[in-house]
Amino acid sequence: MNASDRTPADLLRSALAADPSRPLVTFYDDATGERVELSVATFANWVAKTANLLQGELNVEPGDRVALLLPAHWQTAVWLLACSSVGAVADVGGAAGRADAVVAGPDALDAARACGGERVALALRPLGGRFPVAPEGFADYAVEVPSQGDRFTPFAPVDPDEAALIVAGAEYSGAEVVARAVADAERLGIVGPGARVMSLLGYDTWDGLAAGLYGPLAAGGSVVLCRNSGDLDDDALAKRVETEHVTATAR
Template structure:
């Protein structure tokens, strides 16, 4: 019987590392891992596992070296389901920082915010990072006062990352909520285990391509749009601002992206 993909992974960051093993998927290593659509701007971004990992490494280096973040620090992520949000989640888990999607900035050690959350992000007394979320990863026209502009800071970071201290599987990794709003706090090991349960429930494997329109602010969206596909060796298509698409447009997208499961 074939072992599950990334069967030995005990942290979310190790799930990404599994994609980069030689022959891990017996497929083209440049195949997309994350594809992102913003239907308000017409943007489409496609990242292979190798390219996605490069963004994660640069962002993790920014977190560790420039923002002085480390294990047990809490990062409030005021971000939509976006390819850069997925990068930030994996970067936090690579460093050992606890990711808190949609968390209260006042209770966090640092905050990472898109344009819509900048006002509330100012409640954080620690480091503040702003993401313009513009096509092609563009910068803000003018850097928001009191924030680092992620797009200006990340290009100069190193392409490889090594944490100063190993990330322990039993350390806290994620604070989120379930569908009824109840809090859910998970170690890295628990995050991976719950993602495995989700992948099995959804019937995912390495050939799966999951399209998600769900928010990253709760477990359902994190499972559908990132973690369950990662644990299965699958790929994901994230769609933002897509409420105006017709069923015909959806059908064309699902066909062109070879989607096997649509969630949201």
């Protein structure tokens, strides 16, 4: 990160400028066998497209609340950074009825229908695949995002002191997210570009977000994000640590 970085979107821009080709997010879904690795450049491209979708198609403005009814997943990480890019408040697991827009996975569609604003559904299928049939009342993210622009410019500057994230009932400004991410990266032992943390935590707590996204991003490291890993034994986890060159584990 740079000293001038005051929002999560700033952290991503600094990572892109420093080394766009290095891995940033490696995602495992141990229920499906999926493994996806995204470089900084690829991740940033997804973020730009998603931010353009938020701002241009969904008419989300700075300060609007976007309920993210999603698990720990690489696409969730994309949405968190897209909200930061626009200046929207990412409300992780928040009440859809109080949100200006909602983004939901296949298991949360019923809860998401309480939102009176824009609704986006993510199939969370391997390779970012679409729904066979889009859920009624929802835009299919996998259908809508490919045509969006590869570069993003917010209509208005993002204020780092305004609310940016709500998780587990706590609200943080963009600047607070960055400051906490830096502190937690040190606590987790994520230090320097070679640092690689394996996170088995969900995204429904600050600790899960710090280990599974913000900490590695702030430290110039990377994350191995694992979903549905509860049935893996110690030998399987140890093999993954070795294969993925993990330097720290959060569980």
